Amino acid sequence: MACLPIEAQDAVEVLLKKSPVRQLEEHVTSLSNYLWSRKRPPEDRDLREKAIELEKKFTENKHFQSDINIYQKEQKLKNDVLNSLRKNIYHWQPLSYTAQIGLVYLAARFDGGFAAVSRVLHEIYQRVPGFSPQTLMDFGSGIGSVLWAAHGIWGNNLKEYMCIDSSASMNTLSELILRGGSEQGEMHISGVHFRQFLPVSPKVQFDLVVSAYSLNELPNFAERERIIQTLWRKTGGFLVLIENGTREGHQLLMEARDIVLKGGDKEVWDHRPAFVFAPCPHQLECPKLAESSQIPCNFVQRYQPLKFSWKPSVRWEKFSYIIFSRGPVGESDRHWPRVVGPVLCRPRHVHCNTCCSDGKLHHHVITAKKHGKDLYRCARICEWGDRLPAITSNLGPDKTVCDEKECS
Structure with a gap:
């Protein structure tokens, strides 16, 4: 702590x-x-794209098909677009x-x-x-x-x-x-x-x-x-x-x-x-x-x-x-999977969500019988954010559902 x-x-x-x-x-x-x-400030490019999208939306609305003169219509369209932007775009300061x-x-x-x-x-x-x-x-x-x-x-x-x-x-x-x-x-x-x-x-x-x-x-x-x-x-x-x-x-x-x-x-x-x-x-x-x-x-x-x-x-x-x-540092263990969520310890097995060297997310159920006592013990004491001392291929295929008998 x-x-x-x-x-x-x-x-x-x-x-x-x-x-x-x-x-x-x-x-x-x-x-x-x-x-x-707090969010990132909106980019000018994003504001312009959103404004064009809103302008198209309001123009297609029947509300703008009335017989008001062109100048009034343009002013109303401009005001509606600006009001909508103010309401829907994050105001960063x-x-x-x-x-x-x-x-x-x-x-x-x-x-x-x-x-x-x-x-x-x-x-x-x-x-x-x-x-x-x-x-x-x-x-x-x-x-x-x-x-x-x-x-x-x-x-x-x-x-x-x-x-x-x-x-x-x-x-x-x-x-x-x-x-x-x-x-x-x-x-x-x-x-x-x-x-x-x-x-x-x-x-x-x-x-x-x-x-x-x-x-x-x-x-x-x-x-x-x-x-x-x-x-x-x-x-x-x-x-x-x-x-x-x-x-x-x-x-x-x-x-x-x-x-x-x-x-x-x-x-x-x-x-x-x-x-x-x-x-x-x-x-x-x-x-x-x-x-x-x-x-x-x-x-x-x-x-x-x-x-x-x-x-x-x-x-x-x-x-x-x-x-x-x-440059590359720690080459010997840099491929160890990273635990990217809470570790769930259950009787005789452990659930680990990991990010692995293949660039994919995996869910593994680790047991002493299948993976060895050493890795099983490591998995039981590891925490969210730790690394598992294993190679992805050694963990075996993903298993997203645990056996009902094991969970009981």
Whole structure:
């Protein structure tokens, strides 16, 4: 179970005690719901296509076959199309993180964001023990969840943290947390630098580049493409992208996946190719996108939330993520299937939904008799998001219905 370092928890308590924000619980709930349901801004091309579709629909309506003059008809058509667009198109607005909103965000998202980032970074730490990053760049760093999580894993091996956030208030708040909630306090983590603008020069790379819950704050696809290409350009080892575990968050990551894997960046200095390190055990298109239901590829992490009277003792963070590596890494086990849903343990058998190296989703019923005791034990203790130490062919054919006698 993930838990914020005690130093971070103490700093949050100090900051919120002297906070001017009233009715904090209501503000936290409102902001959390808004961020979870947030969608990408509509593209101008999509708006034009929708407008043409509506115009055709209204023109064919008998309502427009009346004898009013042409000018009045055009004006009415224009007004009806605009009103329909306003009602049916998502109205995206940029978020402005003032000092007060930053404190609400701190109470709402610090613990859950830290939990997700810790879980994702542990994937690298466990699978590539020889990777010991010295430099980290965090785009959209906000209140510093990434640097706290990275420091908790690699400790003093990390010498430099470049934290980039366009909000000066968030940068100030992040530094206050590092100082224990006081401007005069000592920095708990050294080597941290704050910037409001993303450096675009490809000459300086970072061992680890992370962007957590930030892609949806960019105003259009062109800007997302530019930022993602810049982040990959700055990546020396791994690029980590994390978003909400919603359909929207998953689609943002799949968009980023295409941008990185297909290339197209004219300013290439590092010619090592991009590989999907996790969560996919393959380099093919995400099979979740091919499903008619379009259920997102997401994962969960249990964590201990900040100590507020309205929060339970344990919560779960649902998130989607993707990790890119410079060149293939962890070749010996990179084809292990990934568990992409809750694991159901039943008497003498285990149900696992997996994404496998063939680029397809599978449902397996694992038993000690058919698959061996070792794999059976692994399946019983594995969790949503873990990998099964097996090759797809060794798991046998899919089985979607368990034997009634075994289930009884």
